[in-house]
Amino acid sequence: MSFQEEAMINCIVRITFILCLIFPGSAFAGVPLETVKGYADKVLDVLRDPALKAEAAKKTKKDKLRAISEKMFDFTELSKRTLAQNWSKFNPEQQKEFVELYTSLLEDAYANKIMAYTDEKMVFSTEVALTEKTVEVRSTVLRKNGDIPIYYRVIMKDGSWRVYDVVVEGVSLISNYRSQFREILANKTPESLLETLRKKVGKA
Amino acid sequence: MKLIYNFILISVLMLCPASLRADTSSTAMDTAQSHGPETSMATQILSDANSDTNEVAQKQLEFTPPDEKTIIVLPQRNEAEAKEAQEAAPAENETVTEAEEEGPRIHDPLAPVNKVMYHFNDRLYFWVLKPVTQVYSHIIPEDFRIIFGNVYDNLWAPSRMLNNLLQLRFKAAGNELIRFLFNSVAGIAGTADVARDALGIKKQEADFGQTLGHYGIGHCFYLVLPVFGPSSLRDGIGLAGDGLMYPLTYVSSSDLTFGESTGIYAHEKVNDTSFKIGDYESFKESAIDPYVSMRDAFVQHRKKEVEESKQ
Numbered sequence: 078m079s080f081q082e083e084a085m086i087n088c089i090v091r092i093t094f095i096l097c098l099i100f101p102g103s104a105f106a107g108v109p110l111e112t113v114k115g116y117a118d119k120v121l122d123v124l125r126d127p128a129l130k131a132e133a134a135k136k137t138k139k140d141k142l143r144a145i146s147e148k149m150f151d152f153t154e155l156s157k158r159t160l161a162q163n164w165s166k167f168n169p170e171q172q173k174e175f176v177e178l179y180t181s182l183l184e185d186a187y188a189n190k191i192m193a194y195t196d197e198k199m200v201f202s203t204e205v206a207l208t209e210k211t212v213e214v215r216s217t218v219l220r221k222n223g224d225i226p227i228y229y230r231v232i233m234k235d236g237s238w239r240v241y242d243v244v245v246e247g248v249s250l251i252s253n254y255r256s257q258f259r260e261i262l263a264n265k266t267p268e269s270l271l272e273t274l275r276k277k278v279g280k281a
Numbered sequence: 282m283k284l285i286y287n288f289i290l291i292s293v294l295m296l297c298p299a300s301l302r303a304d305t306s307s308t309a310m311d312t313a314q315s316h317g318p319e320t321s322m323a324t325q326i327l328s329d330a331n332s333d334t335n336e337v338a339q340k341q342l343e344f345t346p347p348d349e350k351t352i353i354v355l356p357q358r359n360e361a362e363a364k365e366a367q368e369a370a371p372a373e374n375e376t377v378t379e380a381e382e383e384g385p386r387i388h389d390p391l392a393p394v395n396k397v398m399y400h401f402n403d404r405l406y407f408w409v410l411k412p413v414t415q416v417y418s419h420i421i422p423e424d425f426r427i428i429f430g431n432v433y434d435n436l437w438a439p440s441r442m443l444n445n446l447l448q449l450r451f452k453a454a455g456n457e458l459i460r461f462l463f464n465s466v467a468g469i470a471g472t473a474d475v476a477r478d479a480l481g482i483k484k485q486e487a488d489f490g491q492t493l494g495h496y497g498i499g500h501c502f503y504l505v506l507p508v509f510g511p512s513s514l515r516d517g518i519g520l521a522g523d524g525l526m527y528p529l530t531y532v533s534s535s536d537l538t539f540g541e542s543t544g545i546y547a548h549e550k551v552n553d554t555s556f557k558i559g560d561y562e563s564f565k566e567s568a569i570d571p572y573v574s575m576r577d578a579f580v581q582h583r584k585k586e587v588e589e590s591k592q
Contacts, residue, residue, distance in 0.1 A: 220556075
């Protein structure tokens, strides 16, 4: 009896194994690209939606984008990587506020960049492993007078792939903001940086 | 003319050894960033080493005679702890600094002058270039603007070809030559990009500043040029060098007046901008300090282009 049970279990295990191979949804190679593609498509849908183009619908548009970007980006990771050594200059309250303001700023910046290309085709081509935990998903926007490469750098956190950097034509968003913040914080206090961000985000 | 050109080239090669170091250090930092697992592996190795030293310290403790144990243990434990703290702290700093301090930098000793020039270019865009381009796009349909763009692109082909050659990218140089010949003949005088549409050969961008970068010459310092925008000493010289490969430079000195050749350049610029209206505005909107943002974007972009030229 136990021998037959063992044989049956063996058989089930083998079949499950083969099923896992047949259905490549869990294959490593495609997951980051599919994840990023899914999010980017959702963002483009919101941006292209004619119902949301009116000024009055701006708030709903922002809320929808916020909902998507909260799942797409890892904002705490982003904030820490952007401020780097300057992170410790902020007290915990300021750090929290910074993450919020920086989140709004990045959402607007990313939406702006993508909005310029809403009428063009965005093609996701490959993914390149950067380190053990990070992958660079490569996409290209086909424009009339030249293609624009947009790379998303994603990191595996809590079981899902999240974007921690967007590189447009070789210019990393995080690196760019880092140099701006570094320049500002070299001459001013963290509080004044927060004030600048408040004004910037409030306006946008 | 050639003499002046050579002189400039040699002076650049002589005067920028400092930026050579700067560039290599930034690339080193970049590789440090991209080798993230190695830093985390390094911290792992360090923590393994710590546990190893602790084990060794414990073994040493075991071998000491019991009388001296109490006296010896404490200093050794403190030493081990101190060593651990020392090794952990730099390891942490390493991961933060190595991982976060990446990003190429550029010297900007002329910052005040550059800022003035930046604001000048900014006003030039909003007061002159943008309104003119908007009217131009309104009058001239897109198809014609694409044709004009193709013609100008074709005229820059010799420069691209030469630069690809200098960078020892022979396939790309060959491609550019094919493109130039095909587009000039089959695509009448470059109006149609036949090589791309029929043969699938895409433009292989290369400029002289990139060539100089390919051979290890650094930017030296940041320079904002009027009209041309963000540049550097190396790239400014690159622009001048490319100008020598531009057919119209030679035509205009003999057949056209200064006004006419400026007009042609202006037309090229307006035509090109007509596809890019909105880019600069969105860039400004997402930047907190547009001057710094533009400088950083320029440095990153050029670095990527130089890296591509080495592949």
